[in-house]
Amino acid sequence: MAGQLLPIAALLFSTFLMLVGGGLAGILLPLRAGLDGWSPTTIGWMGTSYALAFTLGCLIVPRLVRRVGHVRVFSVLLTLLSMSLLLHALVMEPVAWMIFRGIAGFSLAGGYMIVESWLNERVTNETRGRVFSIYMIVSMLGLLAGQFMLPFGNPATQTLFIICALIYASALIPTALSNAQSPRALTRVSLDLKGLYRRSPAAVVGALIAGIVAGAWGFLAPVYGERIGLSTLGIAAMLATAMIGGSIFQYPLGRASDLVDRRYVMVAAGAVGLVLAMAMVLIHPGPGWLIYAIMFLFGSVLYPIYSLNTAHANDAANPSEFVTISSGLLIVYGIGSMIGPQAAGRLMDAFGPSGLFITMAVCYTLYAAHALWRILQRSIPIVVDQKTEFQFQSPEMQQTPETLQLDPRSEAAQD
Template sequence: MAGQILSIAALLFSTFLMLVGGGLAGILLPLRAGLEGWSPTTIGWIGTTYALAFTAGCLIVPRLVRRVGHVRVFSVLLTLLSMSLLLHALVIESVAWMLFRAIAGFSLAGGYMIVESWLNERVTNDTRGMVFSIYMIVSMMGLLIGQYILPFGNPATQTLFIICALIYAAALIPTALSNAQSPKPLTQVSLDLKALYRRSPAAVVGSLIAGIIAGSWNFLAAIYGEQIGLSTLGIATMLATAMIGGAIFQYPLGRASDFVDRRYVMVVAGIIGLVLSTMMVLVHPGPGWTIYLLMFLFGSVLYPIYSLNVAHANDSADPSEFVEVSSGLLIVYGIGSMTGPQVAGRLMDAVGPSGFFITMAACFALYGAHALWRIQRRSLAIAADQKPDFQFQASEIQPTPETMQLDPRSEAVGQD
């Protein structure tokens, strides 16, 4: 086991540094945009371009790697990430930031895919689960640490932007010096939406709604925290407590779905999300322990819902179809992520910070109601021992097609 971990240590360190940079950028950029006086709708557009470019990266980067190789493409992508953060600091203009954030989204998608493909090349079916778990833990720790860099600087100055660019540049070093051989070509995504919907309507619609929720949270949660009076440390703690709640509750929620129709768990998650979001609107908590407690509980359903969709879709799929089905849902999720910042941003402009959780309440209500409707429309007769196990995924880690290859549930089609 120790030898297996040592053989992928450089790749995991690159992943860790990328996620540290991603965690810092994800909270720094919205806050700086807010300090510039940009509206939540404008900040939402920045989030939309990021999500659009991230999804496009999953489609385009495999073709680039096929042409010039993993190492060269990875070097270019990390360089673009560093440049994008420096450009944010140099040009303070909303339309320019949309372009710069799109560059980052495209580059991060490619960076994740290349590291994950290297990891996938190093695992066997016996070690896939261990490596996948370590990868998720390392990624989550990187995000948490990145978010907590924010209180050590001032978002109104260029210092944090430069630090973030340096972190992205440093992420190139471990992989560039690694002796790992270039893996097979990256997974190419194909999408047959009609066939995917016929297979699992609840998973397709659920993934779209999960994307709207995630897109709203990822790009506007920090603005919500700022508007209710939290300090930079408080905002980082708010995001961290939600992430920790998701990590803790994802396993029991997922395991429960292994023994019953997963759509019942989706209904329960929708109800919990609706109740907690409504409480946030009615109670309107400000600085203090109440906001962190509610965010911890909210994270329990915020993060697991996408994984529930993937698990439900794969219940009715052959093992050889796992990557294809999961990749299709990923694109649907990406479409939702583009939409979420627009919806939440406009509501926040219209009614203030409560518009953020009004959006969340509506989405969770739709998520649970649609799952309940699908239960009435189609019954499932899948024995618990025939269902693939729910797989833990670290909070806020944006999945790529290569993540699906690395997932231990794909071992039936993986390499020996």
Template sequence: MAGHLLSIAALLFSTFLMLVAGGLAGILLPLRAGLEGWTPTTIGWIGTTYALAFTAGCLVVPRLVLRVGHVRVFSVLLTLLSMSLLLHSLVTQPVAWMMFRAIAGFSLAGGYMIVESWLHERVTNETRGMVFSIYMIVSMVGLLVGQYILPFGNPATQTLFIICALIYASALIPTALSNAQSPKPLTQVSLDLKGLYRRSPAAVVGSLIAGIIAGSWNFLAAVYGEEIGLSTLGIATMLASAMIGGAIFQYPLGRASDFVDRRYVMVLAGVIGLVLSSAMVFINPGTGWPVYLMMFLFGSVLYPIYSLNTAHANDSADPSEFVEVSSGLLIVYGIGSMTGPQVAGRLMDSFGPSGFFVTMAICFTAYGAHAFWRIQRRSLSIAADQKTEFQFHSPEKQQTPETLQFNPRSDATAQD
């Protein structure tokens, strides 16, 4: 087992470095944009272009790999990631940042897919679950490390941008020097959204709303922290608190959904999200440990809702359709991620920082209400032992179609 892990150590290290740089960039760019005096709506547009390009990358990069191979494409993508961060530091202008962030979104999607396909190729049936779990842990730790680099620099200067670019560039080294053979071609996504909606409307609408929530959080939570007066260390801790809460509460919430109609758990998540969001608007816990505690609790529903959607959709699908169904939901989630920063940005412009959690309250209300409405419209009678097992998704780490192939469930379904 130790020998097997050693053989994929280079790939995991590349993943770690990409996530460290991604975690730093995800918090650095919104903060710098805020320091430049850009409105939340403008910052939201930067997030929208990133989400659009990330989704496009999931569709386009597999075709590029078919033409020139994994190593060349991976090298180009990491070069583009480094260039995008340096360009952000050289040209401080909103439209330019939208283009630079789009380059990063496209490149990150491709980078994740290539590393994940390599790992997928190297695992066996016996080690897939273990390697996938390690990959999720490495992803989460990388994001946390990246966020906590921020307090060691000043977002108003170029230093952190250069550091981030260097980390992206260094992520190429372990994989480029690895003796791992290039894997099979990347997963090509085929979509049948109408069929997916007919099969599981609660999962499709739920994924769209989950994307709006995630897009708002990923691109404007740091701006919210800045506007309520948190320091850079405080903003990093606020984001980390939500991530840790999501990691801890995903399992109990998911396991509960394995034994009851998952839509009831979706309703519960919507209610909890509404209550916590409303508390943030009306109570306004301020700074320090009260806001960290609230973010920890908020993370308990912020991150698990997408996993609930995926599990619910796969309950009514044939085992062999896991990747197809999950890929469709991933694209719907991506569409929501493009919309979220626009909605939250405009409400923050209108209501100040409280507009951020007004957005969250509206979205969680819609999420829970739609699930409740679907319960009234269609009853489900799936026995607990016939359900697909709830799967953990790493908080903040964006999924790709290759993540779905790498997921242990895809191997299990292929053998059914």
């Protein structure tokens, strides 16, 4: 195993550092904006800008790499990431922060794609599953490490911004000094939304709703934590608890969906999400053990629902279509993640912190209701041996088309 990891150690270390920076920035920026009195709707616009730019990065960066090469583009993107954090510290204006957040989203998408393309070049079908699992674990550890750096500084000062910029800059070093050969061209995405919807309506609508949920949570959960009185350590712990819950519950939920019509699991996940979101609205827990207990359970349906959609869409597809279908769902998910921060921000302005979980309650209701309606519209014969295996995905790890190439479910397309 060590022999398989040594050639990709530098790439994994770059990934870890990018995720540390991403984890810290993801919690620092909305929290600082909230401390400066910006409304949740304004903070939501930052999230929308980031999601839009991330999605565009998945489409544009492959063209840039074709023109000037992997190393040069990767160097530029990591430089832009560092600059974006320093600019946040220098210019405290909402419109400027939306632009800077967009730069970060575009750059992170490209950075992930380039590192993942290098990893793809180094794996075989025999090692793909292990490397993908290690990549997901490294990603999750990076996010957790970044989030728990928040308590070591004061969000109201520039220190954490500078530290985050330094982390992004250091992510360039391992890959830039690696002797790995430049890999093949990056995966280019084409979107046939009508064809994708005809193939699997439940997966397309589910991916859109999953994106709304993830966008709302990713950009406004830190603001929610600050508004209910959590300390910086408490906010980091709240996010980490949900992430850990998502990791633990992915396996039983995925295993259940491998054995039955996945739409039934979608209905169940939506019902659980609705109950937990309404519990947060009605109980309105402040600092204390109860909020962490609910967040642990909430993570069980916060993160895995996108994986359910991907697996369901690919159940009836040829193995060679996995990357194409999953890439299309990824764009749909990205569109949802643009909507989520806006929807949750406006409801938080109207109803206070509980507006975040009102948004979640509505989303999970729609998620369950649409899956149930599709069950009533069309039954699907279940042949367990022919179903696509549900694959673990690191919570909050934003996927790119290159992640899909690394996924072991793409093996058949590469044989």
